[in-house]
Amino acid sequence: MPTVPEPQQPVPVIIDxxxxxxxxxxxxxxxxxxxxxxxxVTCVAGNTDVEGxxxxxxxxxxQAGAPDVPVARGAERPLIEAVRTARHVHGHDGMGDLGLPAPARVPVDVDAVTLLHREILASPRPVTLIPTAPATNIALLLRTHPEIxxxxxxxxxxxxxxxxxxxxPVAEFxxxxxxxxxxxLLGAGVPITMYGLDVFQRVIVPGPDVRRLRASTEPGTRLAGELLAHRGPATDESDPGxxxxxAGAVCAVIDPAGLTTQxxxxxxxxxxxxxxxxxxxxRRGRVGEAELHGDTREQPLVDVGLDVDVARYVELYLTAVEQPRGLAA
Incomplete structure (x- = not known):
């Protein structure tokens, strides 16, 4: 009688x-x-101020109907620089100025580094961190609690x-x-995947799918559609995607095979x-003159995203967000 494979356990993740x-x-x-x-979930200044x-x-x-996930306030500015927001991209409120109601939920009464430390150590399985923001909170965690x-x-x-x-021209936000x-972050000493602009900019949800999400009566699904409509860019001026x-970085955790890395x-x-x-x-195939003349600095090795299966990640995203928690395929 063939053995039945054990169901895979959900991957424990923390988003910063x-x-x-x-x-x-x-x-x-x-x-x-x-x-x-x-x-x-831990919060840091970036697209807008940390309170926002x-x-x-x-x-x-x-809006997503999430369980009671702890949320903590983190760094209000970078380690050295002043805050430089991206409200010109994300709207004055950082959320596309969609006029969403104020939340009834409140953050936990500890700071982001404390929450990260607590939740990472409390997890029965090693945690995958998904920073989608400036890495200030993660850097403070690694410097304060390197054993983490x-x-x-x-x-x-x-x-x-x-x-x-x-x-x-050369730096991502x-x-x-x-x-x-x-x-x-790059020197953390753990496996790292870089989901950079080279793949980030390629994963576009087509216009008809965006319209379908926006027409949903389910709050989380409709919110996804409104956010995508704000994001652009247009794949078709008459029906923008x-x-x-x-979200592509989250896709890469769920389905690593959809991302080609080196x-x-x-x-x-x-x-x-x-x-x-x-x-x-x-990306050189051999050492250059700098190394031959004594520049032997060690650089962290990172799994860099170079290509992405766009259709695969779009389907993954739509399948999940169009169904309430626990019903996605």
């Missing part, structure tokens, strides 16, 4: 975010996909770029907002000037 339209899309997926156990991030996060969880890495399975972060940036924190953005040396440019915040990804 700066909610943010596409962070909200990521939260909706994490709440609704049965393959994930969302243990906590907390409010937006609680609102999304409420013993119960971290992997970090899958949205950030960086191999090719072109968006905050600058999350890394540019706090380069020192990103450098600390919307980018999944940060393990490469990566470092963050910390020097002042136009290159600050760039993720320098070494």
């Amino acid at each position: 975010c700066d909610t943010g339209v596409d962070d909200a899309l990521a939260l909706l997926l994490a709440v609704r996909h049965p393959g994930l156990d969302l243990r906590a 991030v907390v409010r937006n996060t609680l609102t999304v969880l409420e 890495t013993r119960n971290i399975e992997r970090i899958v972060f949205m950030g960086g770029a191999v090719a072109t940036g968006n905050a600058t 999350n890394v540019w907002h706090d380069p020192e924190a990103a450098a600390i 919307g980018g999944l953005g940060d 393990r490469l040396p990566v470092e963050v440019c910390l020097a002042p000037g136009p290159g600050r915040g760039q993720t320098l990804v070494d």
